[in-house]
Amino acid sequence: NDKLQIVKDAIKTYVNFPKEGIIYKDIFGVYQNVTAMRAMNDLIINHVRSLEKIDVIVALDSRGFLLGPIISSELGKPFVPIRKKGKLPGNVKRESYTLEYGEATMEIQTDSISSGKRVLIVDDLLATGGTMAASIKLVKAIGAEVVECLVLMELNSLNGRSKLPVPVFSLIQYN
Numbered sequence: 001n002d003k004l005q006i007v008k009d010a011i012k013t014y015v016n017f018p019k020e021g022i023i024y025k026d027i028f029g030v031y032q033n034v035t036a037m038r039a040m041n042d043l044i045i046n047h048v049r050s051l052e053k054i055d056v057i058v059a060l061d062s063r064g065f066l067l068g069p070i071i072s073s074e075l076g077k078p079f080v081p082i083r084k085k086g087k088l089p090g091n092v093k094r095e096s097y098t099l100e101y102g103e104a105t106m107e108i109q110t111d112s113i114s115s116g117k118r119v120l121i122v123d124d125l126l127a128t129g130g131t132m133a134a135s136i137k138l139v140k141a142i143g144a145e146v147v148e149c150l151v152l153m154e155l156n157s158l159n160g161r162s163k164l165p166v167p168v169f170s171l172i173q174y175n
């Protein structure tokens with residue numbers, strides 16, 4: 001697949017960032033190359049069009065926000081953010097978890113999705129799966145259903161998808 005190779009080639013790898021021992025995959029390399037950005041958007045849109053009845057797109061702070069609104073616009077479905085703690089106004093639900101590097105708390109606005117809606121959660125990268133697992137809990141906590149988690153990149157060796165009770169789609173996998 002030509003488009004997939006263009007996207008893969010545009011992702012930059014940084015060793016020992018943000019900490020010793022972490023191999024960091026940088027999605028912004030894709031955004032610096034418009035051909036790669038469009039190829040990535042085409043591939044993602046092609047996949048989400050195959051999904052059955054998605055009502056809401058949820059994306060994760062902050063690089064998920066690069067992908068979520070594009071999917072939302074294409075499907076004609078609303079976009080809702082899950083953010084790091086303290087950034088969302090109004091009533092929120094909160095979930096804490098362990099990250100590949102550090103600890104974090106994520107929040108969703110309690111009135112952002114009505115109960116029973118079918119949700120697609122989007123982020124740039126799945127590592128240990130902690131962020132995504134917490135996000136699934138948050139969506140469920142406000143009464144909605146997670147249909148699938150979509151990421152651009154998945155780090156297979158960390159086996160994040162085994163933590164997740166829903167299907168995971170990744171465009172690119174690293175071993």
Ligand code: 5GP
Nearest residue numbers: 023024025099100125126127128129130131
């Ligand atoms: P997890 O919770 O799965 O361990 O980590 C995933 C979260 O951390 C995602 O929100 C992702 O943006 C960020 N993350 C972890 N490792 C990397 C990486 O190598 N590159 C990028 N871009 N994000 C990472």
